[in-house]
Amino acid sequence: MFPIKNRILVLWCLSLASVLPHVHSANVDLSAPGNSLGFANNYGYFRIWRELDEADFGQELILPLRTEFSSDKGVKSSIFGPGWRCPLMEANAYLKRERTMAVELICGKRMYLNRENRTSTTFRTEDKEWKGELRGQDFTLSRPDGWELRYSNGKIVRLRTDQNRVLIWIYEGDKIAAIKEEGAPNPVVKVETDARGIPVGLLVNDRRHQFTIGERPLIEHENNLNLVTGLEKTLASWTVPDGKIEEYHFQTGEGLIPSLILFEGGEKKGDYKWDPKTNFITSDGEWEYKIEGDGKNIPKLNRVNLKGEEEFFYMNNTLGISERKSLQDGHIITEIFKSQGPLYGKLRKVEKIENGSKRVVRQLTYDEKGKLTREMDSDGYFLVFNYDKKGELIGKAIQHPTDKAIVEKLTAKESELVKKLANITEKVARGNALQELGFFYINELRNPNKALELISQITDPLQQFNVKFHAVEGDQTLTNSQKAERLKALLKEYPQQSELLNIVISSKKE
Secondary structure, eight states: OOOOOOOOOOSOOOOOGGGOOOOSSOOOOOOOOOOSBTTBOTTSBBEEEEEEEEEEOSTTOEEEEEEEEESOTTOEETTTEETEEOHHHHOBEEEEETTEEEEEOTTSOEEEEEESSTTOSEEEOTTSOOEEEEETTEEEEEOTTSOEEEEETTEEEEEEOTTOOEEEEEEETTEEEEEEETTOSSOSEEEEEOTTSOEEEEEETTEEEEEEEEEEEEEEEETTEEEEEEEEEEEEEEEOTTSOEEEEEEEEOTTSOEEEEEEETTEEEEEEEEOTTTOBEEEOSSEEEEEESOSSSOOEEEEEETTOOEEEEEEETTTTEEEEEETTTEEEEEEEOOSSSTTTTOEEEEEEEETTEEEEEEEEEEOTTSOEEEEEOTTSOEEEEEEOTTSOEEEEEEEOOOOHHHHHHHHHHHHHHHHHHHTOOSHHHHHHHHHHHHHHHHHTSOOHHHHHTTGGGOOOHHHHHHHHHHHHHTOTTSOHHHHHHHHHHHHHHOGGGHHHHHHHHHTTOO
16 A cells, blocks of 8 residues: 555545534544455455545645445446546445435545435435435535535535635546636646546646556356356556556456455555455455355454454444454444434444453443533543533543442552652663653543652653653543643743644644
8 A cells, every 4th residue: 555644634524424523623534434344344345445645735625545446346436447436536426215315425435314304305414414405416415514515416526615615526528537626726636538538647736646447357146157257447557656556456266256466566465355146255365254144234244364263243233233353352342322313323332242241341421412421431430521501522520430449450550650669769760660650640540640740750851741741641631622732831841842742732623
């Protein structure tokens, strides 16, 4: 995967409406939609995203250029062929059912809106935050804070941000030609074509990307047999401005099982196979997949590696309960709200199964407007959120755990660290021990003030800064704006840490 510059992004990625906070300008996640298990998406199809570039419209308005390949036959790009999508260029909206509108967004995520009644032209998300209006062939998606996307004949044509900046998608016939900001003289993204009018590349901020289109076997499953029924056009390679090349080799193995072999700079990076009957993924080179589903409802996803280790994911969409087992996180059960309204899609509870026992590791409570009022974490701490009459967050408070076992564990660890410190006299080692104790007070005892009381004993300026910085970042009672003010004060005290502090301060925009 090609590296993308590390930036602070301020365009709000209009992701699943259930997780969208009401913001004016904020740092946002423009990452690609995640898979449910490895390279399997929610429905068991193979899916892989390739990060290629960023389209920079200036003043921190930055959009990701990425492509997706999927074994789902419903995915098709007008430029790159069946199985491919480039959301920045090809975001779409269509009636999935008579009363449901499916909308793909420029970051690749999707949201679904339901028609208010059988004859209405108005659609809304389950949490009522997003509104859609269908007028003939035009569909407009909007939110009260000013964000708006417009689609015409299913294709994205316009985006307005909450800062009233407008981006326009320009088409030649039914093919995308360019993306520009309204009033700007030149497009930021432009499709390049050859003498026959066939797309061969993109100009992104005057950087040239080139791609080639090849062919891949079209495999169909008929009468219990896999058959090659023809060839279809497909993206074969992509060359980024610095000359690095990705190649996409489509092949058929024994039994005419289709596969994609990915190369970066001539080096093999992935080998993925899927079943031509169901189009479900069967292998990613390290894991063998078993998908229990029919392609219509959310299936149970399983995979096993060469060591015999198992991972799985299952989602009961009706109840809002998902169950996941992974090598990294263990066995987790997650519950979200499914009732219509402001709570829809919000996290309710997370449980973990260990040694046959189930325990709650996170639990959240909301008010009738969907605002988070109380959160319990795996250590038994409760975080209480306070709002003003306008619904703005004005403060948070911590309630310490009362569970005897948790309290005894924390007390024992504090005693151990204090005892360790008492036996150290060497300057550097003592500074390290004081810093370790300070981090314990901040991160485990949730008492930053107690950590700051150690500063007078720390002689190393960097260790002093570390404790003070983490005391701000780890203070769960502070809002982002309150943290920003304290970090600004820290910046005056430690100007040599300006690079780190300026990045963190800018990330605290509410």
